Amino acid sequence: MAITRSSLGLAKASKSLAAAACGALALAALLAWRRARRARRWPPGSFGWPLIGQTIEYMKDPGAFRISRHAEHGGTFKTSLLFSPTVLISPIEANGKFFFSLKALGWPYWFKLVIGETALPMIEDPMHKRIRTLNGRAFIDAQLDSYLPQLQELTAKHLNLWAAGKRGQGQPCDLYFDIKLYAFDMAQTVILGVDMPVERADRLMRLFTTVTSGLKALIHVEIPGLLWHKVMSCRRQLVGEYQEVINTRREQLRLGSKPTSMLDIMLTADDVNGDVELQDFCIAMVFAGHDTTLATMQSTLYWLSKQPAVLAELRQEVLEAWDGSSQLTRETLGKVPKVRAFIQEVWRMTPPVVIASRRLEEESVIDGYVVPKGWKVNYSAALVGQKAEQPNEFRMGRYLDSSGHFVDQTFEPWNFGAFGGGSRMCVGYKFARDEMLVFMIQLLRHFSFTVASAQAVKFPFNYWRVSGTFSNCL
Numbered sequence: 001m002a003i004t005r006s007s008l009g010l011a012k013a014s015k016s017l018a019a020a021a022c023g024a025l026a027l028a029a030l031l032a033w034r035r036a037r038r039a040r041r042w043p044p045g046s047f048g049w050p051l052i053g054q055t056i057e058y059m060k061d062p063g064a065f066r067i068s069r070h071a072e073h074g075g076t077f078k079t080s081l082l083f084s085p086t087v088l089i090s091p092i093e094a095n096g097k098f099f100f101s102l103k104a105l106g107w108p109y110w111f112k113l114v115i116g117e118t119a120l121p122m123i124e125d126p127m128h129k130r131i132r133t134l135n136g137r138a139f140i141d142a143q144l145d146s147y148l149p150q151l152q153e154l155t156a157k158h159l160n161l162w163a164a165g166k167r168g169q170g171q172p173c174d175l176y177f178d179i180k181l182y183a184f185d186m187a188q189t190v191i192l193g194v195d196m197p198v199e200r201a202d203r204l205m206r207l208f209t210t211v212t213s214g215l216k217a218l219i220h221v222e223i224p225g226l227l228w229h230k231v232m233s234c235r236r237q238l239v240g241e242y243q244e245v246i247n248t249r250r251e252q253l254r255l256g257s258k259p260t261s262m263l264d265i266m267l268t269a270d271d272v273n274g275d276v277e278l279q280d281f282c283i284a285m286v287f288a289g290h291d292t293t294l295a296t297m298q299s300t301l302y303w304l305s306k307q308p309a310v311l312a313e314l315r316q317e318v319l320e321a322w323d324g325s326s327q328l329t330r331e332t333l334g335k336v337p338k339v340r341a342f343i344q345e346v347w348r349m350t351p352p353v354v355i356a357s358r359r360l361e362e363e364s365v366i367d368g369y370v371v372p373k374g375w376k377v378n379y380s381a382a383l384v385g386q387k388a389e390q391p392n393e394f395r396m397g398r399y400l401d402s403s404g405h406f407v408d409q410t411f412e413p414w415n416f417g418a419f420g421g422g423s424r425m426c427v428g429y430k431f432a433r434d435e436m437l438v439f440m441i442q443l444l445r446h447f448s449f450t451v452a453s454a455q456a457v458k459f460p461f462n463y464w465r466v467s468g469t470f471s472n473c474l
């Protein structure tokens with residue numbers, strides 16, 4: 001067969017076409033390989049010491065630990081905390097959505113022994129779904145409205161006690177235990193429906209304080225002399241006390257008493273599996289509900305004391321919204337948008353719970369990094385708070401629109417992280433806000449105070465511990 005010039009040219013052209021195609025394929029393969037290699041990289045950061053990793057440094061100041069490493073690594077980073085490899089993800093919206101879709105919890109196993117094997121914050125599906133629905137009945141709007149008179153009464157009682165006591169005589173005192181007793185009294189009265197003498201409430205509160213100190217314990221064997229032994233023995237006493245409350249309320253309900261408290265709602269539900277679930281309900285709700293409120297109240301006094309002009313503005317708003325004696329209602333709470341905005345800014349600046357934690361049930365790619373199955377993933381309210389414009393400035397105006405209406409960001413956990421999000425979002429957030437509003441409205445209407453000193457507390461809750469004085473003013 002004769003070979004013509006044109007068929008030679010055709011052969012040459014198809015050869016170079018094939019070479020170009022091969023080159024393109026090789027380049028694509030190289031790029032895919034590089035992408036895959038990049039994606040297989042674990043996040044930057046260091047695990048620290050064997051076993052304890054960077055736990056000690058973390059416990060000193062979890063917020064600063066996160067913020068400094070986040071800045072150092074330009075976002076998501078790995079570390080090792082509480083005996084587990086952990087990734088702290090940067091708080092961009094996509095990560096927030098991914099994080100809050102995760103179901104498995106990342107808390108260390110001993111948290112469950114402290115708070116309760118069937119306690120809502122410690123359990124996973126399908127039990128979580130059942131108990132969450134059950135517990136959620138205590139926080140529906142009609143129930144929340146019914147708690148307001150008790151909140152108002154207890155708040156008046158405690159604020160008057162502070163003003164009449166040592167701190168009312170011009171001598172600055174540490175307010176921690178006064179505020180803790182108030183937050184604890186509210187939690188016990190509204191959650192458990194018991195009106196205890198102050199001495200018994202105080203004793204239970206101290207038992208509770210020891211029990212929750214178990215969250216920080218790094219050795220978990222019950223040997224006399226070790227913290228864990230004390231923690232477990234106080235927990236058994238607390239369970240005994242709450243079982244007594246359960247028995248009494250159960251009997252009163254049987255005799256026709258009207259259900260009022262959160263515990264009553266549980267006692268009258270038919271899908272509770274035995275008394276351990278009820279005991280864990282009491283411990284979990286009082287635990288989740290009182291230290292967080294205590295932390296917020298102290299930080300509130302701190303931030304108010306730093307801004308006398310804002311304090312005066314809020315006082316004026318309260319004077320216009322409430323006559324100082326009538327029953328506080330949902331309507332009254334709706335008339336103080338600046339107070340609401342102030343509380344939300346306190347939670348942004350000083351989130352009481354700085355971390356939410358989950359466990360990866362399968363290998364995942366986060367921010368382009370591979371995170372292996374079984375690792376913990378943490379999402380930090382402290383980092384979310386830093387996303388705001390000029391994050392270190394306290395500005396309640398962030399949460400007021402141009403008409404002065406309150407802008408609620410509770411359901412945007414990538415912009416406001418204090419209550420977490422998704423199916424494990426704080427079940428008590430509306431109740432917490434009611435407690436804070438009732439506290440601030442009465443505080444601003446009737447009392448004046450000074451903060452003589454404040455100390456930043458970082459773990460296990462984040463807040464300003466304040467010392468000061470208190471007096472009736474209006």
Ligand code: HEM
Binds near residue numbers: 120122284353427
């Ligand atoms: C100042 C107030 C409070 C703050 C800042 C706060 C914050 C939080 C956070 C960050 C979570 C974890 C969310 C997550 O893992 O995604 C949570 C869970 C929870 N909170 Fe709160 N909380 C507050 C008050 C309360 C109150 C007053 C109660 C109850 C009376 C309560 C009950 C709970 C419970 C039961 C959970 C576990 C929910 C679940 O796992 O389904 N909290 N809270």
